[in-house]
Amino acid sequence: MSGSVMTIKKAILPVAGLGTRFLPASKSIPKEMVTVVDRPAIEYVVREAVAAGIEQIILVTHSSKASIENYFDRNFELETTLEQKKKFDLLKEIKNILPEHVSVVSVRQPQPLGLGHAVLCAKSIVGNDDFAVLLPDVLVKDADLTNDLSLMIQRFNETHASQIMVEAVPDHLVDQYGIVDVASVPNEGQSIVMQGIVEKPAVGSAPSNLSVVGRYVLPAQIMTLLEQTPKGAGNEIQLTDAIAMLQQTNTVEAYRMKGQTFDCGSKLGYLKAVLHYGVDHPTLGEAFKVLIQEL
Numbered sequence: 046m047s048g049s050v051m052t053i054k055k056a057i058l059p060v061a062g063l064g065t066r067f068l069p070a071s072k073s074i075p076k077e078m079v080t081v082v083d084r085p086a087i088e089y090v091v092r093e094a095v096a097a098g099i100e101q102i103i104l105v106t107h108s109s110k111a112s113i114e115n116y117f118d119r120n121f122e123l124e125t126t127l128e129q130k131k132k133f134d135l136l137k138e139i140k141n142i143l144p145e146h147v148s149v150v151s152v153r154q155p156q157p158l159g160l161g162h163a164v165l166c167a168k169s170i171v172g173n174d175d176f177a178v179l180l181p182d183v184l185v186k187d188a189d190l191t192n193d194l195s196l197m198i199q200r201f202n203e204t205h206a207s208q209i210m211v212e213a214v215p216d217h218l219v220d221q222y223g224i225v226d227v228a229s230v231p232n233e234g235q236s237i238v239m240q241g242i243v244e245k246p247a248v249g250s251a252p253s254n255l256s257v258v259g260r261y262v263l264p265a266q267i268m269t270l271l272e273q274t275p276k277g278a279g280n281e282i283q284l285t286d287a288i289a290m291l292q293q294t295n296t297v298e299a300y301r302m303k304g305q306t307f308d309c310g311s312k313l314g315y316l317k318a319v320l321h322y323g324v325d326h327p328t329l330g331e332a333f334k335v336l337i338q339e340l
Contacts, residue, residue: 053198053262055170056099056177058090059163061107061154066310075110076310077181082322082329086309087113088142089322090181095147097194099177103170104151105163117142117149159281165271173265175201178284180259182310184318185210185302193234193302194260200236201262206296207288208236210260212306220248222256223285225299230255236298242285244278255299258306267291 064076071079077087091102104113120139127136143149154166164178177194185193197208211225226240230253243252261284270287277283288297307321308314323333 051175052098052202053175053177054098054100055103055174056094056101056179057103057105057164057167057171058087058094058179058181059105059154059160060087060110060113060181061105061157061163062182063107063109063157064310067312067315075113077110078112078116079309079315081184081309081315081318082326085113085116086184086315086318087116087181089184090179091117091143091149093185093187093192093194094177094179095144096192097177097198100147101170102147102149103167103176104149105154105166106151107154114149114151157281158276159279159283161271161274161282161284161287164284165268165282168268168271171265171268175262175264178261178263182308183259184307184309184322185258185260185304186307186318186321187304189303193300193304194262196234196303197236197260197262197300200298200300204236204296204298205264206236206238206298207264207267207291208262208298208300209239209242209288210258210302211255211299212258212302213254214256216251216254217248219251219254219256220245224251224253225255225257226252227255227299231299231301233301233303236300239297239299241289241292244285255301258302260302263288264291264295266295 060077064071067076078085124136150170152166152170154163187193193210201208214222223242223244224246225242227237231237242257267287270290274282274287277286291297307318309318324330
C-alpha cells in the first residue's frame, strides 16, 4: 500500500482508436489531433492531467498516430527557423507545450481489444503505481483553478477509494451512457460509494442520472484484474468489468464533476467545444464573440 505522501504521477491516455465517428476529418490525421481553436484536442487533455500533478503521460497508441508523439516532442528544425526569423513569441509557444518536468512515453496497442486492454498495454510502464486514465475524446472544461481531476486525486489519496468521474445527464438521455448505481446523488465536487456501472440502461429503469465521463483514478492492482478479465461486450476486455471485480474487495466511488464536458468524438460535441473554448480564448475570444453575434 502506498503511503499517504504518495500521489498519482502517471496518466494513461488511450489514443489507439481510429475515430470512425469523425470521418472524413480523421481519415489521414488522428482524431486527437483535430484542432480546437488553435491547438489539437489532445493538448487540452494533457494540460488537464498536468494541472492535476501528473508527471508522466502514457500514450497507448497505434501506427497511424505518430503525429501525436511528434506534437509533444521538440522540433529542432522548426525552433531554429523561428529563432533565425526572430519569431520569439511563437518559439516560446511551441517550446512550452509541455512543462520541463513532464514526460510523454508511448506504448502500442497491437489489436483493438477495448479500453480495458488499452489500459493493460501500459502495465509495464505503470508498474506498482496507482494511476489515472483520461479518455482523450472527452474534453473537461473546468470551472475552478483546481480542476476536477485534482479533486479526484485528492480524494483517492485521502480514502484509497478508486474514483470514477461522473456528470448528471437529462433523464431521457440515460440510455446513451454508462450510468453509475449510487444510493444518492452527491453534490458537484463530492464523491459517493458506487455499487456498479450499468451500460446504457433503459429510460425509466436507470439506477441514477450520473453518467461515466472518461476520467478514472485507479489502484495498481486493477492491472492484475484486467489480466484476469474475460472478454465481454464486443469481444473486448472492458475496463468496467475489471472495476466490477475490484469492487468485490475495494471501495469504488463516483466523483461528481464541477466542470463541463465536450465529446469531441462526435461532430456536434466538437463544434460545441470550439464555441466554448473559442469565446474564452485569451486573444481571440472577444473578436470571436463578435463573429458569432454577426451570424
